Amino acid sequence: MYAEPxxxxxxxAFEEQxxxxxxxxxxxxxxxxxxxxxRLTPAQLRGWVANRFYYQISIPRKDAAILSNCPDxxxxxxxxxxxxxxxxxxxxxxxxxxxxxxxxxxxxxxxxVTSLRYVVPAARFAVDAYVNFARQASWQxxxxxxxxxxxxxxxxxxxxxxxxxxxxxxxxxxxxYFKSRLTQARRDVQHGLHLTLDxxxxxxxxxxxxxxxxxxxxxxxWALADAIMLSQCEIEIKGPKA
Ligand SMILES: O=C(O)c1cc(C(=O)O)c2c(n1)C(=O)C(=O)c1cc(C(=O)O)[nH]c1-2
Numbered sequence: 001m002y003a004e005p006x007x008x009x010x011x012x013a014f015e016e017q018x019x020x021x022x023x024x025x026x027x028x029x030x031x032x033x034x035x036x037x038x039r040l041t042p043a044q045l046r047g048w049v050a051n052r053f054y055y056q057i058s059i060p061r062k063d064a065a066i067l068s069n070c071p072d073x074x075x076x077x078x079x080x081x082x083x084x085x086x087x088x089x090x091x092x093x094x095x096x097x098x099x100x101x102x103x104x105x106x107x108x109x110x111x112x113v114t115s116l117r118y119v120v121p122a123a124r125f126a127v128d129a130y131v132n133f134a135r136q137a138s139w140q141x142x143x144x145x146x147x148x149x150x151x152x153x154x155x156x157x158x159x160x161x162x163x164x165x166x167x168x169x170x171x172x173x174x175x176x177y178f179k180s181r182l183t184q185a186r187r188d189v190q191h192g193l194h195l196t197l198d199x200x201x202x203x204x205x206x207x208x209x210x211x212x213x214x215x216x217x218x219x220x221x222w223a224l225a226d227a228i229m230l231s232q233c234e235i236e237i238k239g240p241k242a
Contacts, residue, residue, distance in 0.1 A: 038166025047233035105174020124229035
């Protein structure tokens, strides 16, 4: 017998489904739980900062892939801001530079971070999967994959709140990156969510596709944390912060 396809969820119900994915966010990954509870050693925290740098430098390339696939000028005008946020523009050095500052705040040199010498293979594979997805998928699908940012302000705020107490040896100036992302992520997500609700609400099948895409991206972040934790990437340094 022919079954009627399920009707699309209303916009609020679809948004609720997307937000419900927070249960698989990497804030719940054992490595991030340890980080928030102050249980990482300085060498482990440095390992995370050095590996995460590969994600930082890949984000603007991912966003450029979205731009290259998007024929809509209005969308491009707004999306382009993301690249400037990370690469910097005018007097603003941008997020990549701020992440290098975080590296220095945990005791790494600029070269330790930018050479990528501490980036472990599985971390690279996880991040590359995200960039490759954005290159190959439609721009609307790639936009949906950015929606893990719905949950990012919470984890940034958690680091701002817990690091000074748990990791007093980290120069607080290094937390600048997380502070700037609080506003940037909220603005980004307003745009990305609006586009996703518009495009995918045309059918239940599309809405379910958007949920699968968001799950894929949650898995990228989870796999990145697995990679860093399981490789036991620990960076010992000489000097007072060793
Ligand atoms: O520190 C984090 O846990 C975290 C997570 C995410 C995320 O949820 O994708 C991003 C960021 N940070 C971040 O700083 C950032 O600029 C960013 C951009 C994007 C994206 O998918 O376009 N995600 C994230």
